[in-house]
Amino acid sequence: MSDIKPGDFTQHLIDTTVNEGWFGFGKPKLVSVADLALTFTTETGLSMTDETLDAITKFTKTTDRNAKVLTPEHVAKLKPTFAREYINIFLNSIETLTDAEFNDLRMAIANTLGVP
C-alpha cells in the first residue's frame, strides 16, 4: 500500500495522472492502462480482471496496454469502472469463503462505514 490516505484508491488513480510538476505549469501526465492496473493493485492488493483491462484499453482506442495515452480526464471518467471492478472482484471471490469469513468481511465493511 502506498502512503495515500485510506479510502481513496480510485482518487489516487486520478491523482497519479494530474501533474508531473513540469516547471510548475501543471503539465498533465499521461498514463497507460498498465499503470492504472498497477496502481489499482498497489492500493487494493487485488488484481483487475483481463476483461476490465481490455475494456479500458479499448476506451483508449489503442490495443497497447503500455501506451501512455490516458489523460487525467480519461481516468476521472473511468472512476466508476474501478469502483465496479472492485465490487465484482469482491463478490466473485466471496463465493469461496466460509460463512464466518463472509460475516467477518461484512462486519469490517460496516464498521468502516460506521453502520450497524
Next chain:
Amino acid sequence: MAVHTFAQLKASISAAEPQTLTLLLAELDKMIDEKNAAAAATKLKTDSRTAITARDKLPPLPASEESKYQILYKDTVNELLRSTPVTTSLNRLIKKFRLLSTKYDLTVQVDQLRDKIDNHSRLDRSDPDTYDDVMADLEQMTESVNLNRLRVLSGLG
C-alpha cells in the same frame, strides 16, 4: 476472473472509497437475503415433502369410516340448511358451518357445499362480505378440518 483470498479482500477494504463500500455492503446484504430466502424455500420444500410422505403412509380409510364421514357431511349440511333462518347472511351461515364441522371433525367437500350455498335461495346476498371472501374463508376452514382429521388418523391428534 481471479479469485482473491479472505486476507486480500479484508486488507483491500481500507483502500476502497465509502461510496464503493456502501454499494458493496448493499450487494452483500442482498446476497444474505437471497441465501435466507433460498434456505426458507428449501425448508418449506422439505417440510412439504415430509408432510406428503406422512400422509401417503397413512392407512386407507376403511369403507365404513368413509361412509361415516359422508353421512356426517350430509347430516351437517342438512342440519345447517334446516336451521338457517330465511334472512341468514352468507357470513352467518359460514360461522354456523364452522361450529358444526368442528363438532364432527368433518372432512367437507367444498365444491358440494359451495353448490349448496349457491342454490340456497333463502340467503341474504346483500351482506357486506363478498361472496369470494366467504368462499376463501370456507376453503381455509376446510383445510383446517382436513388437517385435524389427518392428525387424528396419524395418531398425532
